[in-house]
Structure formats: structure tokens, C-alpha cells
């Protein structure tokens with residue numbers, strides 16, 4: 571995974587999402603049994619730009635953050651802390667960096683992604699927008715397909731990579747991840763510890779080098 575550039579501060583509020591999910595009434599000749607406790611599972615999840623906000627308003631788990639757009643953050647935290655014993659429940663939001671998000675839909679969204687939808691956000695001062703979203707086809711702006719990487723996680727981890735679930739590592743050390751989270755332009759500004767400030771400088775240098783390499787004309791080939 572790669573990180574897109576963002577710079578200063580922007581406040582944006584995370585908004586909970588309404589869901590539709592009424593089951594149809596059954597009124598035929600039924601034996602007189604007490605109706606089962608109705609806990610209607612939501613059938614759809616509506617996700618918009620307003621679904622996302624300051625990454626640090628989510629709950630921290632081992633270096634990444636989780637939330638739940640259906641209000642059941644406890645179930646999401648339980649899954650995140652279950653050591654692979656529980657899949658993430660519908661509504662789960664998972665983020666490592668401000669610009670990339672995974673959201674778990676109710677069952678039936680897409681079996682190929684375990685019902686995860688992938689998002690790349692455009693997060694800049696004054697901007698908090700979904701840039702790309704979808705299931706199998708979402709490619710980040712650096713050409714990496716989210717699913718291709720995340721599907722390498724062992725099945726029990728429900729496509730969550732962390733550092734040791736079987737995905738290829740990404741070249742962003744933990745201190746750089748913290749620095750990126752702590753400079754989410756949608757959050758209140760905070761003082762960065764020295765090691766994180768240094769990590770941000772390394773990241774800026776990396777980006778500059780990558781931009782310079784990309785600007786060079788491709789080498790010509792001859793035969």
C-alpha cells in the first residue's frame with residue numbers, strides 16, 4: 571500500500587450511516603408460536619463521503635483503527651481482538667492511513683472480497699472525498715489492487731493484513747504509520763514526537779525521489 575500526499579488541517583465530522591433492513595411481514599396461517607426475537611440484520615449499508623472523518627476518532631487496535639457504520643463498534647473490536655476466530659461484522663470500518671478504508675457490507679455484497687468494499691479517499695485541506703470505491707477492481711493511485719494484496723491474508727484473518735497475516739509487507743514502518751495518522755488533515759493538529767517528525771521527512775524525501783523518477787523520460791530501447 572502506498573500513501574497519497576496530504577498537507578495541513580481540515581476538520582470533518584464522521585457521520586453515522588442509516589441502514590435499511592426491514593423484513594417482510596409473514597401473515598399466513600402459522601402455528602401459534604411466539605415471534606422470534608427480532609434483530610433484523612441490515613440488508614444494505616449506504617456509504618458516502620460523510621461516512622469518513624478524522625482517523626483518530628476511530629478506535630485504535632494494534633496500530634490501525636476500527637469503527638462501525640451500523641453502530642456496533644463493540645462487535646468490530648471483538649473481531650479485531652479475536653485472534654482470527656471471528657470475521658468482522660457488517661458495518662465494520664478499518665483504516666491504517668487516512669486515505670485507504672475497508673468497510674464490511676452485510677452478507678451478499680461480494681463473496682470474492684468477503685463482503686469488504688475498498689475505498690481510496692481524497693484527503694486534503696478542505697477535501698474529504700471518496701476517490702475510488704468498489705470490490706475486486708479497486709486500484710489505488712499507485713497501481714496496487716487492494717484485493718490482490720489483502721486476499722493474501724490467511725483465510726481466518728478476513729483479509730486484514732497487519733504485519734504477519736500472510737500479506738506482502740508494505741514499506742511503511744510503524745513510526746511512519748503513526749506520523750501519517752497523526753497528520754490526518756481532518757483531525758485537530760497535534761505536536762508530533764521527534765521520531766515521527768523525522769519519519770515524515772523521510773516520507774517526503776521518498777515521494778520527491780519517486781516523483782523525480784516518474785518525471786524522467788523512459789529509456790529508449792533499440793534492437
Ligand code: HEC
Pocket residue numbers: 571572633634664665666667670671672688689690708709710714715716717719720729730731732733737738739740742
Ligand atoms: C501492496 C499490497 C497492498 C495494497 C495494494 C493495498 N494494501 Fe492495504 N495493507 C497492506 C498491508 C501489508 C497492510 C498491513 C501493514 C501494517 O500493518 O504494517 C495493509 C493495511 C491496510 C489496512 C489496515 C488493516 C490491515 O489489513 O492490516 C487497510 C484498511 C488497508 N490496508 C486498506 C487498503 C485499501 C483500501 C487498498 C486499496 C486502495 C489497499 N489497502 C491496498 C497491503 C496492501
